[in-house]
Amino acid sequence: MTTTIDIPEPLYEKAAERARAVGSSVRDLIVSALSREIREAEKPAPTKEQTADELYELNPFGFLVRKRPAGDTTVTTNEFINQMREELGV
Secondary structure, eight states: OOOOOOOOHHHHHHHHHHHHHTTOOHHHHHHHHHHHHHHHHHSOOOOTTOOHHHHEEEOTTSOEEEOOOTTOOOOOOHHHHHHHHHHHTO
């Protein structure tokens, strides 16, 4: 779908700079940001009843990491990490 939006020039310049830095187009950067925003808005917030013990655990190296949901078989590869960095804007 094609649409027109008015973006303040300073914001557009920063977006264009960021897009160049990650080897992307401004369009792709905007689509990624909108997708991330919608995905985050649709995530259920953790309930207050959940404690840190339920959400985190120590890995074999002694680092605190978030527990995986049951059945999560995601393999963490460099490609996966780079995708997450792009989605999170890190």
